[in-house]
Amino acid sequence: MNSVKVWLSVILLIIATSISAQVLKPVKWSFAINRLSDTEAEVVATASIEGEWHLYAANIPEGGPVPTALVFEENEAYKPVGELLQSPEPKFFHDENFDMELAYFTGFAKLTQKIEISKPGKHKIKGYVVFMACDDSRCLPPDEVEFELIFESTGAASDQSSLAITPESDSSSGQTADRGFWGIFWLAFLGGLTALLTPCVFPMIPLTVSFFLRNADNKARAFRDGFVYGITIMLAYLVLGLAIALIFGADALNRMATSPVFNVIFFVLLIVFAASFLGAFELTMPSKWSTKLDSKADQKGGLIGVMLMGLTFVLVSFSCTGPIVGYLLVEAAVAGSIYAPAVGMFGFGLALAIPFALFAMFPAAMNKLPKSGSWMNSVKVVLGFVILALSLKFLSVADSVSHWGLLDREVFLALWIAIFFLLGLYLIGAIKFSHDSELKYLGVPRFGLAILTFAFVAYLIPGLWGAPLKAVGSFLPSITTQDFNLNEVRGGQVVAPVAELKGKSIKAGPYGLVKYTDYDEGLAAAKEAGKPIFLDFTGHACVNCKKMETTVWSDSRVRDMLANDFIIISLYVDDRTVLPEDQQFVSETTGKKIRTVGNKWTDFMINRYKVNSQPYYVILDHNEVVLNTPRGFNSDTEAYVEWLREGLGAFRLSNE
Incomplete structure (x- = not known):
């Protein structure tokens, strides 16, 4: 008797297993709500359709299979407006069983329904999608999948430009985690710190130090100018970035950063700076302007120049920071609100401003160095070589975007090798400029810098034959411009x-x-x-x-x-x-x-x-x-x- 019970249990288990194995779910749904304005939104239902299965479209005639439909729960706070949009375009065929023209989706389908919000506040947008799926040999009964999405009409939730839920997942509410303004701030702050590592920001380090060397003997003015410099950078990103986004759109910074005219202008500007640092001429204003600025300096401490330097930093750094800033500004273009991007831009600008404010304050420590002017002139010459090398990056961008073919990877590397080799010779005293003092001996710091410079030249040389040069790869033109690449010859x-x-x-x-x-x-x-x-x-x-x-x-x-x-x-x-x-x-x-x-x-x-x-x-x-x-x-x-x-x-x- 016991053996009969055991066998009966086994048979029932096999039957139950086989039945459960026939439960098919070939269509999986996810839902999202996209903000169009404070009173309008789009509910998007996305279907992922397996294998040979197909999902009937919404626009099939009556008397046939069940069409796909997006049904909303009745609510005084919102209502659907306009027609239901479908994408991609459904496929049409003549169904012999129903003797009618039908349409269906395979693989992927998206339904979009516009809704109108009539009351302020946070609302739960509820409803369900009804659908029917078939393959070449069978059809499943009509099915329904419910959704629940959150929409706030006051604009406080505008950072949630897309709130998504997948009903088949463990989530039951459909509301994604609300990052809040603090979350956006810290995310943007980290983005700003990341931007410090991009090559477009590097040229501003020597420019900043050089500009604020004038404060080497005045600690109070150095800290004041450094603070104003940092505030200018932060406010410039906040105000200028938002203005561009609101007037021209979220990708305007990208367009500016890749503009050949913009990059050529800054290439020329850096060449002028480099020539001045190397001793070709002194950058001075017309005497009339200089007299006015001297009188202003007595009253205002030369803060106008400090602020102009801050604006120069923002413009030059756009080439690398533009895409990161653009990610924050896309909220303004898509979500229709400026609050979240404003917080993000503040965090981003603050992250960039803090270290550069410290760079501006750094010259205050230089009053501990020897008062002789020879070391300061050597610093300017070294900065001139560095700026000359970094200026090529802007010309490279203009050349790449415009397809001029002037500055391929080999030419760029050859110029860099020449520039840094000459810098090494300058550091060991093998060459000097007309305004240099005689180098009586080679100090240990200068000797160490010379070793690093020559080592860097040696590192660059294999790049002429296609070495990736990972440490400086982001500065260089694309490796696709390499005329001769040993890696490809050897098996790539x-x-x-x-x-x-x-x-x-x-x-x-x-x-x-x-x-x-x-x-x-x-x-x-x-x-x-x-x-x-x-x-x-x-x-x-x-x-x-x-x-x-x-x-x-x-x-x-x-x-x-x-x-x-x-x-x-x-x-x-x-x-x-x-x-x-x-x-x-x-x-x-x-x-x-x-x-x-x-x-x-x-x-x-x-x-x-x-x-x-x-x-x-x-x-x-x-x-x-x-x-x-x-x-x-x-x-x-x-x-x-x-x-x-x-x-x-x-x-x-x-x-x-």
């Missing part, structure tokens, strides 16, 4: 010759990689090759993008995976190629006229991913579904390798 070949790949947008990338610069062509190539998409938002003038290429992409594991396992699509947000008239349009997201290829990809990035900073990497499947969390700038190679493997594994799993 592309998987397939460029001639075998289809599309007009194929270009050579770094380390023998090939990439598409048009999204649609790259997507089609990925489908044909059966590979996932590696989407790379980049720029000709993006220094952090170059740093990622030299420090991370140069790793053999990363290079091999990008070459063999992915189709690379690189979208250049600073490409100034003008679109044909029939392809120009007004952005629904920012309201700006999209005239260039770069404008197009910037708008695509903001609209789809709600960011506009570069670099930005996304791994997609053939239905344009994001396979893992996108990544921005992060030079941790090991983490990048794991991220690529994770995306590749998710793609393979979804195609099993």
Whole structure:
């Protein structure tokens, strides 16, 4: 009798297991709410559809299968307005069973419904999506998935431009964590500290120290000027950045930072500074202006010059800080509120201002040094060499964006090798300028600096043959401009010759990689090759993008995976190629006229991913579904390798 019970239990367990195995959920939903204004929002329902299953569209005739619909709970505080929007365009076919034309989605679907908020306050937007899924041999019963989203109409929640919930996850409320203004402040503050490490900020260190050397004998004035300098930097980022965002849009800083005119102007400006420091001439104002400023200095202590120096710092640093600032300002363009970006810009400017205020105060300590003027002249000459070298970065940006072909990687490196070699000779006294004092002996600090300078020259030389030079890679032109790259000759070949790949947008990338610069062509190539998409938002003038290429992409594991396992699509947000008239349009997201290829990809990035900073990497499947969390700038190679493997594994799993 006991054995019968055991066998009966086993049979029941097998039956239960087989029944549970037939419970299918081929469609998974996620929901989000996007702020359009203080009284309007969009509810977005996104479906991820497995394998051969398809989801019926919303616009199918009555008498057939159940159409997909977004249903809202009745509430006096809000109501849906306008029609339900669907994307991508559904596929149409004639269904023999129903004898009618039907439409359906495969892989991916997005429903967007505009709602109107009639009452202020925080509201729970509730409802459900009703849908029906089928494959070639079966259909599932109609199903419903509920959602609950949070919207606050006072603007206090404007930092939540997109609040998302995935019902199948452990979350039950649908409300993401509210970062609050303090969270935004500290995030922006960290961004400002990160910006200190970018190459565009480096030239301002010697310029700042040199400018404030005048306070070496006046400690009180040094601290006063340093404080005013820091406040000017902070307020300039806050006021100027927000003004540009509100007037021109969130990506205006990026456009300015990549402008050839802007970069050539600052190249010339730094050349003038360098020439002056090397002794070619003294930078002096006309005597009439000088007299006025001297009288002002007695009354105001020369604070006008200090503030102008602060504004110069902000403008010069835009080339690297613009993309980071742009990430904060995108809130103003997409969410329609200035409060969150204002807090973010304050935190960002404060992080940059603090160390540079200290640099401005530093000369106060120089009164402990010998009073002789010879050492001070040597400092100016060394700074002149450094500024001369750093000025090439701005010319390189203008050359890269405009495709002049004047300053490829070898030419840039040759100039740097010459400049720093001459600096080493100057430090050991082998060369001197007309205003230099005689060098009677070589001090230990000067000797140590000379060793470092010659060692740096030796480090640069292999770059002429394609060495990545990771320490300075973000300064250099792209390695794709290298005429001779020993790495490619020794085995960094592309998987397939460029001639075998289809599309007009194929270009050579770094380390023998090939990439598409048009999204649609790259997507089609990925489908044909059966590979996932590696989407790379980049720029000709993006220094952090170059740093990622030299420090991370140069790793053999990363290079091999990008070459063999992915189709690379690189979208250049600073490409100034003008679109044909029939392809120009007004952005629904920012309201700006999209005239260039770069404008197009910037708008695509903001609209789809709600960011506009570069670099930005996304791994997609053939239905344009994001396979893992996108990544921005992060030079941790090991983490990048794991991220690529994770995306590749998710793609393979979804195609099993």
